[in-house]
Amino acid sequence: MRSDRAQLVAIELVDASGETGLGFAQSLLQSLPAPDEIERIFATEAWPMLEGRHPAAVALAVSRVRGGNARRMTFPFEESIQHAVWDLFAKQSGLPLWRMLGADRTTVPVYASGLDFHLPDHDFTELFGNACERGFRGFKIKVGHPDIERDLHRLDLLKKATGGAGRVMIDANEAWTAQEAIQALRLFERAGHSIYWLEDPIPRDDFDGLKMLRRLGLTRINAGEYLDVTGKRKLIEARACDMLNVHGQVSDVMRAGWLANEANVEVTLGNTFLELGVNMALALPGVRWLEYSFQNFDHLVEAPYEMADGLIHGRDAPGHGLTLNEAARQSGGALPGDRGMAA
Numbered sequence: 001m002r003s004d005r006a007q008l009v010a011i012e013l014v015d016a017s018g019e020t021g022l023g024f025a026q027s028l029l030q031s032l033p034a035p036d037e038i039e040r041i042f043a044t045e046a047w048p049m050l051e052g053r054h055p056a057a058v059a060l061a062v063s064r065v066r067g068g069n070a071r072r073m074t075f076p077f078e079e080s081i082q083h084a085v086w087d088l089f090a091k092q093s094g095l096p097l098w099r100m101l102g103a104d105r106t107t108v109p110v111y112a113s114g115l116d117f118h119l120p121d122h123d124f125t126e127l128f129g130n131a132c133e134r135g136f137r138g139f140k141i142k143v144g145h146p147d148i149e150r151d152l153h154r155l156d157l158l159k160k161a162t163g164g165a166g167r168v169m170i171d172a173n174e175a176w177t178a179q180e181a182i183q184a185l186r187l188f189e190r191a192g193h194s195i196y197w198l199e200d201p202i203p204r205d206d207f208d209g210l211k212m213l214r215r216l217g218l219t220r221i222n223a224g225e226y227l228d229v230t231g232k233r234k235l236i237e238a239r240a241c242d243m244l245n246v247h248g249q250v251s252d253v254m255r256a257g258w259l260a261n262e263a264n265v266e267v268t269l270g271n272t273f274l275e276l277g278v279n280m281a282l283a284l285p286g287v288r289w290l291e292y293s294f295q296n297f298d299h300l301v302e303a304p305y306e307m308a309d310g311l312i313h314g315r316d317a318p319g320h321g322l323t324l325n326e327a328a329r330q331s332g333g334a335l336p337g338d339r340g341m342a343a
Helices: 034-047 057-059 079-092 121-133 149-161 176-189 207-216 231-238 251-263 276-282 326-331
Strands: 006-012 022-025 106-111 137-140 169-172 196-198 218-221 243-244 266-269 287-292 309-314
Touching: 006 079, 006 149, 022 079, 057 079, 079 169, 079 251, 106 121, 106 169, 106 276, 121 137, 121 149, 137 149, 149 169, 169 207, 207 218, 207 231, 231 243, 231 251, 243 251, 251 266, 251 276, 276 287, 276 309
Parallel strands: 106 137, 106 287, 137 169, 169 196, 196 218, 218 243, 243 266, 266 287
Antiparallel strands: 006 022, 106 309
16 A cells, blocks of 8 residues: 555644644545535534533543444544544643653654655665664564565665664564564574564464464564554453554553553554654553654644654643644645534
């Protein structure tokens, strides 16, 4: 799958005092409907569960899945709503979101993730060479090409670009069988490449295959990216991963992180919009890495999160710390209308 454009919607939830919670929804593979239709979808499918409720009541709610109610919205507002609700909840509490979630550290290491499968060798080398110069402490490349020698060639290029510095992670996006994953790892090892983790090597629900890979101990097995919270629980219970991969929905990430912590399983924070996941990464003790993929959305906010010396820093401002850039607001055309939320 390849996408050259990301189409975005910003939502702002406003309480009675005028405090605002910000979230972003994106569509990678389908064109956005007209602004009026986006607003209609929000008003019909999202607003009824928000209107008149306190942000804390939305953020902390545990609901029962029942029948036809268990379905996604027509437009993917789910994650953006969680971001906006938790942003507003933390602002009303006067705390940075990461502090409100219980963090007692202020930084977490970041690794450079290329989303590089389509890149020619020159661009691949330039991307990771620049990432190394910027101080990233790990580098993740895509593997799973039909020609395994191409994967090996990319690892050779990565070593040259980074001088062998930092951790090397690989992500197969479910391209292999368990046996193919074993053969690939052994090939890479013979070629002198130490793989820190292998991410999503086989189909997400092949727990037996993941357990076999984990028991062989050729590298750490990072899995769970494509599973919902229920699937992540089953993955942990099966002891089928060394690392649980979580992403951006704040409530779901914290619940999955609690389950992983109970089982003493490390957690990795995958791509989140504008690295908003730093708030959860700082709060969950099992997180040692946050993914950064050079998605170039920084212009949408007044100030992105600070990164230096391979670390990303939490923001001291109440909320998640991101505010919509006014120039982006004006140049982005019509957005869904700002909608009040009861304090």
